[in-house]
Amino acid sequence: MDETGNQAALWASIRDALEADLAAGLYAPGDKLPSEAQLAARFCANRHTVRRALASLAEAGIVHARRGAGVFVTARPTRYRIGRRTRFHQNLHAAGLHPEKRHVRLETRPADAREAQALDLAPGAPVHVWEGVSIADGTPIALFRSVFCAARFPALKEALAQTHSVTVALARCGLEDYTRRETRVSVSIADAIKARHLMLDPGAPLLRTVGINVDPQGRPVEYGRTWFAGERVELVVGDE
Amino acid sequence: MDETGNQAALWASIRDALEADLAAGLYAPGDKLPSEAQLAARFCANRHTVRRALASLAEAGIVHARRGAGVFVTARPTRYRIGRRTRFHQNLHAAGLHPEKRHVRLETRPADAREAQALDLAPGAPVHVWEGVSIADGTPIALFRSVFCAARFPALKEALAQTHSVTVALARCGLEDYTRRETRVSVSIADAIKARHLMLDPGAPLLRTVGINVDPQGRPVEYGRTWFAGERVELVVGDE
DNA sequence: ACGGATTTGTGCGTATGTATG
DNA sequence: ACATACATACGCACAAATCCG
Numbered sequence: 001m002d003e004t005g006n007q008a009a010l011w012a013s014i015r016d017a018l019e020a021d022l023a024a025g026l027y028a029p030g031d032k033l034p035s036e037a038q039l040a041a042r043f044c045a046n047r048h049t050v051r052r053a054l055a056s057l058a059e060a061g062i063v064h065a066r067r068g069a070g071v072f073v074t075a076r077p078t079r080y081r082i083g084r085r086t087r088f089h090q091n092l093h094a095a096g097l098h099p100e101k102r103h104v105r106l107e108t109r110p111a112d113a114r115e116a117q118a119l120d121l122a123p124g125a126p127v128h129v130w131e132g133v134s135i136a137d138g139t140p141i142a143l144f145r146s147v148f149c150a151a152r153f154p155a156l157k158e159a160l161a162q163t164h165s166v167t168v169a170l171a172r173c174g175l176e177d178y179t180r181r182e183t184r185v186s187v188s189i190a191d192a193i194k195a196r197h198l199m200l201d202p203g204a205p206l207l208r209t210v211g212i213n214v215d216p217q218g219r220p221v222e223y224g225r226t227w228f229a230g231e232r233v234e235l236v237v238g239d240e
Numbered sequence: 241m242d243e244t245g246n247q248a249a250l251w252a253s254i255r256d257a258l259e260a261d262l263a264a265g266l267y268a269p270g271d272k273l274p275s276e277a278q279l280a281a282r283f284c285a286n287r288h289t290v291r292r293a294l295a296s297l298a299e300a301g302i303v304h305a306r307r308g309a310g311v312f313v314t315a316r317p318t319r320y321r322i323g324r325r326t327r328f329h330q331n332l333h334a335a336g337l338h339p340e341k342r343h344v345r346l347e348t349r350p351a352d353a354r355e356a357q358a359l360d361l362a363p364g365a366p367v368h369v370w371e372g373v374s375i376a377d378g379t380p381i382a383l384f385r386s387v388f389c390a391a392r393f394p395a396l397k398e399a400l401a402q403t404h405s406v407t408v409a410l411a412r413c414g415l416e417d418y419t420r421r422e423t424r425v426s427v428s429i430a431d432a433i434k435a436r437h438l439m440l441d442p443g444a445p446l447l448r449t450v451g452i453n454v455d456p457q458g459r460p461v462e463y464g465r466t467w468f469a470g471e472r473v474e475l476v477v478g479d480e
Numbered sequence: 481a482c483g484g485a486t487t488t489g490t491g492c493g494t495a496t497g498t499a500t501g
Numbered sequence: 502a503c504a505t506a507c508a509t510a511c512g513c514a515c516a517a518a519t520c521c522g
Contacts, residue, residue, distance in 0.1 A: 009509065035487060046511045051488085060354060067488045068519030077426060082477060112296075113256060182478040184319070187427055187445040187470030205427040205445035205470070230427030230445070237322060237477045238422040 014043050014053035022062065022073060029075040033063065036071070077234040078136055082209065084179045087167055088134060097136040101164045104143075104197065105131040108150050108157060115147045118212055118223040126150035128157050130166075133197050134226075140198045142228040148221065166222065178221055183211040185235065188227065198229045205230040251292035254283050258297060262313060272310040273303065320381070320468065321476045322449065324419045327407055328374060337376040341404045344383075344437065345371040348390050348397060355387045358452055358463040366390035368397050370406075373437050374466075380438045382468040388461065406462065418461055423451040425475065428467065438469045445470040 008016075018033075027033060036054070040047045054071055057063045065071045081091055092099035110124040119127070127147045134142040146166060148156055159169035170178060188208045195202040206227045213222040228235070258273075267273060276294070280287040294311055297303045305311045321331055332339035350364040359367070367387045374382040386406060388396055399409035410418060428448045435442040446467045453462040468475070 011509075037487080048512085049510060052509085065488060066519080067517065068486075070487065070519090079424070084478065113252070113259075180478055182476060185425055185447065185475040185477065186473070187447055189445065205429065207425065207427055207447075233426070235425040236422060237425065238324065238420060 010043075010045055011049050011052035011056070014039075014045060014050060015056045017043070018053060018057060019062065027073050029073050031073050032070040033073065075232060077232055078141060079234050079236050080141070080228065081236045082180070082183050082185075082211075083237060086180050086183070086211070089165060089167070092136045092141075095136075098138075100135040100138075102133045102135060103131075103161070103164075104133060105129065106157060106161055111147065115223055119147065119149055119220050121149055128153065128160070130160050139232065140229065141232060142226050143194055143197050144224060144226040146225075147223040152221070170221065175215060175221060178213045178215055181212045181214045181218075181220070183209050183237075185209050187230070190227075194227055198227070200229055200231075207233060207235060209235070250283075250285055251289050251296070254279075254285060254290060254293035255296045257283070258293060259302065262302060267313045269313050271313050273313065275310065314471070319474050319476050322420070322423050322425075322451075323477060326420050326423070326451070329405060329407070332376050332381075338378075340375040340378075342373045342375060343371075343401075343404075344373060345369065346397060346401055351387065355463055359387065359389055359460050361389055368393065368400070370397075370400050379472065380469065381473055382466050383434055383437050384464060384466040386465075387463040392461070410461065415455060415461060418453045418455055421452045421454045421458075421460070423449050423477075425449050427470070430467075434467055438467070440469055440471075447473060447475060449475070 018039075021027060033039070033054075034042070036047050036050050039050045039054075043050060054063060054065065058065060058071075061074055063071050064074050078092065078095055078097060088101070089099050106129070108126055108128050111119065111121055111127040113123055115121075115127055116123045116125060121127070128150050129145065129147050131143075131145045133140050134144060150156070153170070153173040153175075156169055156173050159172045160166070163169050163172070167178075186208050188206045190198065190200050190202055190204045190206050192202050194200075194206065195204060198204075198206075207230050209224075209226045209228070211222075211224045211226075212220050213224065215221050258279075261267060273279070273294075274282070276287050276290050279290045279294075283290060294303060294305065298305060298311075302314055303311050304314050328341070329339050346369070348366055348368050351359065351361055351367040353363055355361075355367055356363045356365060361367070368390050369385065369387050371383075371385045373380050374384060390396070393410070393413040393415075396409055396413050399412045400406070403409045403412070407418075426448050428446045430438065430440050430442055430444045430446050434440075434446065435444060438444075438446075447470050449464075449466045449468070451462075451464045451466075452460050453464065455461050
């Protein structure tokens with residue numbers, strides 16, 4: 001019988017008990033659960049029965065097992081909302097996290113072909129490039145690279161260096177508002193450099209977004225690429 | 241020198257030429273490019289210069305190299321738009337692809353906790369579950385699992401079996417219109433079963449979306465989970 | 481760098497209760 | 502009443518990955 005009827009199966013009770021423990025914060029995200037043998041002893045059940053319960057939790061993405069290591073509480077992915085008004089600080093602050101941005105590179109250089117096309121500039125036109133790591137509550141969330149037209153926003157580089165915020169820096173340069181025209185999402189694999197910045201293993205899956213922010217007249221102002229740590233982020237679209 | 245202004249660097253020209261070839265469809269996704277030596281001969285440049293161009297393409301995710309094998313065109317043809325009006329057939333048909341859905345499972349069973357919560361049902365309430373593979377031009381794009389309230393749409397199972405279309409089947413059951421309330425995007429890793437369905441290697445990264453479609457009154461009607469083949473799909477959000 | 485202990489993954493065998501026809 | 506199928510539960514053994522001294 002499923003859990004359809006009169007009596008709950010033992011494994012389902014174990015799952016519920018573990019789920020309650022997790023909800024109560026007894027085990028924090030990233031923590032290792034007691035070994036299957038220990039759990040079997042605690043619930044006075046066979047290890048297979050415990051495994052059935054753990055499988056149910058794993059299927060729901062609540063825990064995940066690593067052979068030889070243990071069963072771990074899946075770190076709650078931070079929900080990152082993407083839409084017409086994607087703002088990093090607002091986004092994470094609303095989620096109760098402490099957002100932070102660390103500089104990796106900030107320079108002015110000629111645009112390459114893709115950047116020029118995205119920003120509707122002549123190839124080789126000077127652009128400000130800001131690269132950094134987005135951090136929430138101390139753990140790196142994403143690596144970003146934003147490109148802006150340097151001719152239109154001459155003072156943007158200093159503004160970014162001072163404010164660490166695209167929204168504020170653009171406002172200082174006279175742009176009151178901007179919106180996201182389109183975001184494309186794909187997967188990519190962390191190379192050695194991205195892995196180091198994000199504190200991941202090389203080869204870890206990343207969520208790659210490419211977006212263009214436009215001014216109220218619809219002209220592109222920012223060409224942004226972001227690589228999110230796949231295991232730490234869930235993107236949310238809709239319901240703006 | 242970079243492409244610092246006056247004159248385009250040779251490697252950039254080579255990259256642009258290759259990119260044009262790719263855009264022209266000269267090399268199809270998955271194809272192997274000519275060897276670096278052959279390309280060097282074609283462009284009358286040193287192999288290092290060709291490698292610089294290929295590196296630029298690889299960095300953009302357009303090609304990827306496999307040591308000892310060659311440089312391959314990254315298969316990322318399908319841009320799949322997600323938004324308030326996500327419709328599989330429309331979506332791919334608009335992209336000039338031939339969409340198709342293959343049944344994997346179609347059954348009625350009690351809802352599990354998550355499904356019940358998503359659809360706002362009592363736990364264990366009967367739901368129709370439709371699972372299948374979305375195919376575009378013969379290659380599998382995604383694995384989907386859709387859950388509907390069986391009490392509200394008693395005839396939906398047959399309608400799905402006949403029409404292979406959520407939109408049409410729901411219309412037959414009296415629901416004229418529905419919209420996507422929210423979509424969550426995350427990465428996951430293909431297990432053996434998903435890999436077989438999607439014709440991928442186990443361990444390949446997937447784009448996982450979880451979405452809820454609601455009727456005009458805002459009541460949830462479909463709880464849909466989809467696993468896209470990461471290397472074959474790019475999700476597009478915005479500009480609806 | 482290596483070995484042994486720990487932990488999860490997998491397979492098989494057995495037994496029992498329950499729903500189905 | 503009976504056979505069958507299925508989910509549940511337990512036990513044992515070994516493989517594979519990991520951890521730690």
